[in-house]
Amino acid sequence: MSNRDRPLSPHLQIYRPQITSVLSILHRATGVALVAGLLALVYWLAAAAAGDAAFAAAQGFLASWIGRLLLLAWTFAVFFHLANGIRHLVWDMGRGFELKTVTASGWLVVAVSAVLTLLTWVAAYGLRGSGT
Amino acid sequence: MSASLRTALGRVRGLGSAGEGTAHWWAQRLTAIALVPLTLWFVISVVxxxxxxxxEVVGWLARPFNFGAMGLLVGAGxxxxxxxxQVVIEDYVHAEPVRVAGLMAMKFAAVLLALVAAVSLLSIFVRG
Incomplete structure (x- = not known):
């Protein structure tokens, strides 16, 4: 990087966002978000092992509005990363690289993760009610 | 046979230009495939x-299948x-000392997290 004036490849701010590029960075972002989710899961397991007081504190946090917001975000992140991860595995087999297919599979991933997120929360509230 | 600039030894070792081969890539795919059924099981269970x-949670976790599946989920996860x-740090942290320190801290933290999860799960499995 000795010559700072040399031309650079298109910037994120200049390059028009496309379904391919947006989902690509979203895959990384949801992956990082799921690391936080993994920390929360291990905290929850440790609290369950520790005893009633620790577990009640963990459940209290997760049931708070900020806890529920985090859980909602993690639900979408897990389904998106899962669906888009399968899309990546198909690419690894050398399939689905046609532009039309890449666009279609991208929107399919978005639709599947949105629907599964909604279904999960409807099921969770339906099974236990909103009071708990 | 087409000409290759790669030496015979280099071709046999199969480590590529980065010198690391496909171990990282392969492990990422293996764990990804394992996580597909484990993640679906986990989301349904949490619901x-x-x-x-x-x-109720401890009784559920102490069942052998759930104990095993949770262990596999956390381990593979x-x-x-x-x-x-590792890839995120390698991509975005350009100063070498910070990058190496960050990678070390992250790897140590991952092992520590796995240890906490294993001790917690075993404790629940053995003592409830």
């Missing part, structure tokens, strides 16, 4: 356990996560 008290975080 079923919504609002459950500690007794942490391995997959640290492989992914």
């Amino acid at each position: 079923m356990l919504t609002g459950a008290g500690r007794g 942490i391995h997959h996560a640290q492989l992914g975080l």
